[in-house]
Amino acid sequence: MRTVLIPTDFSANAMHAIEYALNLYKCERTNFYFLHAYADEVYGPFKKNGGESMDEQKKMVKANAEEALKKLVTEIEEKTRNPKHSYESVSAFESLVDAINDFANQINVDLVVMGTQGQTADKKITFGSHTVQVFKYVQCPVLAIPENYEYRQPKKVLFPTDYMLPYKRRELKLLNNLADEFKSEVHCLYISDFEDLSHRQLDNKRFLQESLPKAYVYFERTPVKNKAEAIMEYISKNEVNLLVMVNARHSFLEDMLYRSTVDEIGLHLKLPFLVMQNLPR
Numbered sequence: 001m002r003t004v005l006i007p008t009d010f011s012a013n014a015m016h017a018i019e020y021a022l023n024l025y026k027c028e029r030t031n032f033y034f035l036h037a038y039a040d041e042v043y044g045p046f047k048k049n050g051g052e053s054m055d056e057q058k059k060m061v062k063a064n065a066e067e068a069l070k071k072l073v074t075e076i077e078e079k080t081r082n083p084k085h086s087y088e089s090v091s092a093f094e095s096l097v098d099a100i101n102d103f104a105n106q107i108n109v110d111l112v113v114m115g116t117q118g119q120t121a122d123k124k125i126t127f128g129s130h131t132v133q134v135f136k137y138v139q140c141p142v143l144a145i146p147e148n149y150e151y152r153q154p155k156k157v158l159f160p161t162d163y164m165l166p167y168k169r170r171e172l173k174l175l176n177n178l179a180d181e182f183k184s185e186v187h188c189l190y191i192s193d194f195e196d197l198s199h200r201q202l203d204n205k206r207f208l209q210e211s212l213p214k215a216y217v218y219f220e221r222t223p224v225k226n227k228a229e230a231i232m233e234y235i236s237k238n239e240v241n242l243l244v245m246v247n248a249r250h251s252f253l254e255d256m257l258y259r260s261t262v263d264e265i266g267l268h269l270k271l272p273f274l275v276m277q278n279l280p281r
Contacts, residue, residue, distance in 0.1 A: 002030040005109045013115030017145040021113040037099035065091040154242035163201035171276040172211035179215030186215040248278035
């Protein structure tokens with residue numbers, strides 16, 4: 001039984017991510033949890049709320065959130081009628097990252113699925129600030145869905161890697177299960193001018209292959225250039241449906257998330273992006 005957590009702010013983008021997740025796991029027994037974290041809604045307006053106490057403000061926001069979640073679950077149940085799926089909702093008086101981490105630990109979440117933008121979407125940027133925070137600090141795999149991406153089965157998966165990381169078995173199992181469900185190709189792209197790998201890289205490459213027995217795994221290499229350009233070029237030439245990257249110390253993804261914005265680096269993604277975590281917490 002899969003356990004999928006979907007944070008929602010009730011925006012169109014969040015609804016789109018929910019629809020993608022329902023399609024992705026259409027044929028699998030899955031528990032979906034819809035999470036709304038509302039601490040920001042309490043603290044934000046509290047400064048100018050015209051004399052209401054913090055408790056009153058909190059009660060009101062909580063009641064509104066729970067009503068909206070109840071309505072969301074009812075709508076989805078009526079629309080999908082999938083006997084393999086169950087739906088639950090949870091509201092939390094926490095920041096989004098804390099709420100996801102706490103809940104993921106409580107119920108052992110397999111995957112977090114969310115939109116790339118929230119209610120205050122800025123069309124010029126690829127990932128909103130909440131999504132970037134979740135990529136950086138949440139302790140389980142996160143799949144971000146762009147608003148205008150029409151659902152397609154993830155038949156072709158791009159996994160850029162330098163084979164320097166010892167991958168986590170559980171996260172590779174998630175990728176292997178997806179590949180098994182959709183008979184997917186996983187293209188491991190090594191961006192380097194050198195063909196020869198060190199012993200450490202060879203061990204990690206072997207572990208990667210052994211951990212994806214249900215996938216059609218391809219190992220490719222492209223010469224060094226701007227890494228984002230190399231990734232974007234590969235995506236456009238090979239009709240990739242899903243990009244997978246690992247967030248780890250000194251990785252390209254960490255560099256993107258911490259030292260700059262994704263957009264300054266040039267990774268303008270228009271397809272689902274799965275971030276697997278390999279950071280000590």
